[in-house]
Amino acid sequence: MTTCNNFINNAIVAPVDGQYCEVTSPMTNEVIGKCAVSSAADVNTAVDCATAAFPSWSSLTMKARAAIMLKFHALVKRDTQKLAELIVLENGKNMVEAVADVAKGNETVEYACSLPQVAQGKNLTVSRGIDCRDTRRPLGVVASIVPFNFPFMVPMWTSPIALVLGNCVIVKPSEKVPLTMNAVCSLVVEAGFPPGVFQFVHGTADCCNAIIESPKIEAVSFVGSSPIAKIVADKCRGLNKRVVALGGAKNHLVALSDAEKEGTIRDVVASFAGASGQRCMAASVLLVVGENDQYDLISEVVEKAKGLVLGTAAGELGPVIDARSKDKILGYIKDSEKSGAEILLDGRNPSSVPTASGNWLSPTIILHKNKTDKALHEEIFGPVLSIYKVKTWNEAIAIENGNAFGNAACIYTSKGGSADWFTSRFRAGMLGVNVGIPVPREPFAFGGLYGTLSKYGDGDITSEGAIEFFTTRIKITTRWPAPTAEEVGAEVGVGGDANDAANFNGKM
Numbered sequence: 001m002t003t004c005n006n007f008i009n010n011a012i013v014a015p016v017d018g019q020y021c022e023v024t025s026p027m028t029n030e031v032i033g034k035c036a037v038s039s040a041a042d043v044n045t046a047v048d049c050a051t052a053a054f055p056s057w058s059s060l061t062m063k064a065r066a067a068i069m070l071k072f073h074a075l076v077k078r079d080t081q082k083l084a085e086l087i088v089l090e091n092g093k094n095m096v097e098a099v100a101d102v103a104k105g106n107e108t109v110e111y112a113c114s115l116p117q118v119a120q121g122k123n124l125t126v127s128r129g130i131d132c133r134d135t136r137r138p139l140g141v142v143a144s145i146v147p148f149n150f151p152f153m154v155p156m157w158t159s160p161i162a163l164v165l166g167n168c169v170i171v172k173p174s175e176k177v178p179l180t181m182n183a184v185c186s187l188v189v190e191a192g193f194p195p196g197v198f199q200f201v202h203g204t205a206d207c208c209n210a211i212i213e214s215p216k217i218e219a220v221s222f223v224g225s226s227p228i229a230k231i232v233a234d235k236c237r238g239l240n241k242r243v244v245a246l247g248g249a250k251n252h253l254v255a256l257s258d259a260e261k262e263g264t265i266r267d268v269v270a271s272f273a274g275a276s277g278q279r280c281m282a283a284s285v286l287l288v289v290g291e292n293d294q295y296d297l298i299s300e301v302v303e304k305a306k307g308l309v310l311g312t313a314a315g316e317l318g319p320v321i322d323a324r325s326k327d328k329i330l331g332y333i334k335d336s337e338k339s340g341a342e343i344l345l346d347g348r349n350p351s352s353v354p355t356a357s358g359n360w361l362s363p364t365i366i367l368h369k370n371k372t373d374k375a376l377h378e379e380i381f382g383p384v385l386s387i388y389k390v391k392t393w394n395e396a397i398a399i400e401n402g403n404a405f406g407n408a409a410c411i412y413t414s415k416g417g418s419a420d421w422f423t424s425r426f427r428a429g430m431l432g433v434n435v436g437i438p439v440p441r442e443p444f445a446f447g448g449l450y451g452t453l454s455k456y457g458d459g460d461i462t463s464e465g466a467i468e469f470f471t472t473r474i475k476i477t478t479r480w481p482a483p484t485a486e487e488v489g490a491e492v493g494v495g496g497d498a499n500d501a502a503n504f505n506g507k508m
């Protein structure tokens with residue numbers, strides 16, 4: 001049993017109210033730990049420590065902050081196995097996926113280490129004798145509220161970039177998976193982050209509200225479900241606080257009849273069933289365009305998915321996070337069945353489960369007949385693929401464009417022109433061509449399309465968008481009086497002094 005207390009000022013601190021919630025393993029539903037349920041008092045203590053740490057942290061050079069981040073990167077790499085084991089335990093994903101969770105998170109850490117090379121300002125002579133430059137100022141204390149599905153990677157999307165840019169960061173891990181970040185506390189100390197710079201406060205909605213409402217927290221980044229993303233974004237906007245809030249997803253894959261066989265089948269299955277469908281980049285809807293006389297994509301996908309085994313070893317399907325989530329997934333399958341959909345692969349009652357009491361579900365594939373089925377439109381977040389057959393490209397685009405989310409979309413085809421037609425029409429922030437999980441890795445920014453249920457607020461969560469989000473550009477316009485002839489010791493004219501050794505006058 002692990003107790004996850006808050007990590008404030010480089011020390012482990014119990015919540016003042018002494019409140020905890022249970023952490024359960026998705027594999028057994030047994031209690032494996034308890035997680036602090038922090039109140040505004042805990043949040044305020046962390047904020048005060050961060051505020052006290054900010055002047056000296058922000059006055060270090062960016063290189064000095066990056067040097068600490070580089071040490072942190074090495075420590076994460078050293079402890080990858082240990083962190084991955086905690087991810088398997090509390091999240092349920094398989095060991096290979098858990099190691100990838102850590103490695104992907106550490107890629108953003110790596111990107112943050114390169115910020116001294118990429119985050120400088122601009123400098124231009126804007127008028128004769130007048131120079132303008134801009135300099136990036138950190139915001140101060142910023143916070144990050146994160147979901148359960150990537151216990152390490154998502155907290156690392158924002159924190160390393162914000163930190164190297166000079167901010168002090170408070171992370172609120174998901175109360176469903178607090179163990180991983182709890183293990184990161186000691187790495188923060190070992191890497192040499194000064195007290196108050198990088199802190200973790202655990203809790204639920206009240207803790208998040210205290211973060212949002214704290215007048216000393218300058219910006220909030222959020223990743224989670226769409227309804228909560230909207231609540232967070234609206235509250236922050238009401239307080240004139242900078243916010244980027246990524247929400248849920250309903251990613252569409254479109255397969256044309258010329259799609260390459262092996263890669264398409266492999267990708268579709270890996271995308272919808274990998275991590276038990278609990279990835280915001282998971283394929284959720286497969287639109288099959290026309291008939292394929294070379295092979296039957298749908299039956300091949302079903303055959304491939306049938307071969308998936310439940311468990312937490314490489315290639316196996318872990319349980320979904322909790323019983324509530326499992327019930328929600330089952331509800332969507334039942335509703336589809338009622339509306340006349342054909343269940344091509346039924347994962348509701350797996351024939352063999354690794355543990356009797358876990359939240360296990362085998363892959364399910366639904367062939368919809370009715371375009372209005374809820375499963376085709378709402379986020380299910382489980383190992384379920386909805387298939388719908390269409391006759392034309394325009395029909396496929398109309399369905400994809402008509403969905404309320406805008407996270408990712410992908411086209412499978414062997415023709416470049418067809419791919420371009422779709423990528424210029426998809427309504428989503430991250431597009432794939434023959435790539436089922438089109439995650440843009442650094443230096444490209446991650447994030448869905450603003451104006452959809454997948455994204456609220458400003459900027460992006462990683463890369464250049466995060467640099468912009470976590471800094472304010474201050475513009476400095478400078479004019480120095482021209483030196484006098486007496487100071488220079490010669491006549492000064494336009495183009496400089498021909499005898500001036502420090503001004504080559506164009507002659508090298």
Ligand code: NAD
Binds near residue numbers: 232
């Ligand atoms: P969630 O929205 O339930 O919780 C996310 C975080 O919000 C948690 O830390 C939780 O404690 C906090 N929270 C809960 N109630 C709150 C409230 N009223 N106000 C403020 N904060 C509150 O999400 P989840 O179930 O942990 O994660 C799964 C969801 O996250 C899915 O919808 C998935 O698509 C989404 N997700 C999106 C992305 C993306 O990049 N768009 C990435 C990962 C996950």
